[in-house]
Amino acid sequence: MLNGSYNPKEVIPEQALAETFGVSRTPVREALKQLENEGLVEIRPRVGTFVRYPTRREIVELFQVKESLEGLAASLVAQRTPSPELEQLKQNLVDASEAIGSEDAETYARLVHDFHWTLVLGSQNQKLIEHYDRLMNQLTYHRLVLETIAVPGRIRQSITEHEAVVEAIEARDPMGAELAMRNHVHSSSRVVLAEPRHYDDQTDGD
Template sequence: MDTVPQSRSGDITLLEKMRRQITNGRYGPGDLIPELTLAEEFGVSRTPIREALKQLQNEGLVEIRPRVGTFVRQPTRREIVELFELKESLEGLAAGLLARRGRVRELETLERNLMDSDRAAAEGDSQAYAELVHEFHWTLVRGADNRKLYETYERLMNQLAYHRIVVNTVARPERLKASDNEHHSVVEAIKSKDALDAEFTMRNHVRASSQAALRPIDEPQPARPGSIDDDAQENRRVEGGELRAC
């Protein structure tokens, strides 16, 4: 289910492994990145770990504080809004392109995904459902059969750490059920081969997800173990970059 790109040799690079640990939620906003622990885990010295962290800082995922440490960056509310606006456009386009392709493999994968999602929703299994959300959205984007769209989407997801965002939001039963229903509507629109309707329906779904993610953003968030608060949480940065929408 992971969509981490691989090197030409087929091996996942150190940078990609470290990026995935952030985007998949092992380290959340405000958490200290333990260089020594990662070096031991990956069997490398601290030098390549630090080089990878510099790249992750360029991508906006971490913040390096000299003589203090490296922390997972807490995005501002504005950044989250802007990223979701791009996500809405990209996934809307992807849904429309997939609708034009007809009965392709990705559509069949989406239909199977819906059956599994229905089961997870009925059981209230938010963790399983979050994984299925991850599969649903990436399958849809792959189904557009547009390499540039896929590459752009991949860069966006690295910034948004979307899988982290999903987990908290679908922990709320009402959002889990609403999300599942919205996924059904998206697939039905795609199956109808109406590209405009598919795009419209997908955009509505992403907009609803964005609203669900942003709703608790202004609520005070408890400090996470092993994290250091920003000075007075300047700009009200949220632990909610993780607020997870689906």
Template sequence: MQARGAARARVLHELREAIIRGEHPPGSPLSEGALAETYGTSRTPIREAVQQLQSEGLVEVVPRVGTFVREPSRRELGELFQLKAVLEGLGVQLLAQRGHVAELDLLRDNLDESERAVTSGDVERYAALVHDFHGLIVQGADNTRLSEHYQMLMNQLAYHRIVMTTLRHPGRLDISLQEHRTVLDRIVAKDPFGAEQSMRDHVRSSQREAMTDPE
């Protein structure tokens, strides 16, 4: 029983990460047999993982048709970004009110490394740093419920995939870095409402990039 639970947890984690990273693109089919072969397990852990991912909004099961990576509609994507603005806005508010905590030094280091990535045009590295930057803010807010809801939201957005797409838009790397610096400046100044506004502006900017139809 313990081994089965470990197999289920491993498959769930690895499949979730693969979807979020875009290894299984939106709309692509998920075959139980193929996944069982990939993860070296029986179909039962695959089936259980798919059920969990369906509840998280990452997978869609169509009766008598198959299982697919769920692709949010344009409306759903807009709603998820609205929630992101609220949760991250709260996160920077709480962080700005805490004073000097370890996350502030980590955020400064993040921005220094982000600048090097932007200078070298390393989109993949910068995308990873974007994920870390936002994660550090939520971590620094020190609110367990916020962290739980935020993680589920980020999974549903498949945020890494979105970031990788938008950062290839002309000028977006520099703009994103400047927006991050503005957010951190407001946090360091212990300006919770200014930090919230800057973060909401940043999320709206990201939303516009993500929802711009490709030419």
């Protein structure tokens, strides 16, 4: 839907969207309602619909939940006795190392994205997947590319953390996989939060 290119922070008139898509206001309205439910826009009654940017505090909160959910995913993948994802994850590590060797930031970003989603999908827990999807929508629909931040040494360390996760899974160590994954998410959250450009710190009350 509004993949970020639409409005920065202003109102979105329903009728304009309706004409853009060549449909009536009714389905547009339903879509907006759904986006509000997912936390991506805010509908102020009788006023209008605004795109909603997460505050710094919300990003902290989202990363806390992300850490928990991805930790669970890693644990579940490590518990499944044949892990079809294992080969995929190992190949991902190889490709990622190659990508940073050739300084291909775009490919590296995609590989990081794939790594996390492979784990979450590999959990085979549909409810976990749904919650994770909601969470990531709030974190990434505002063009936040979370992982390609040029902090010296961070990318290398990130791969090392990925490797620790894969090793624990290969060793069938759910606890270790969970801890490694949580550590990784926690580290990446600190990198993101150190960058003040991803959120508008508009003194949101608290």
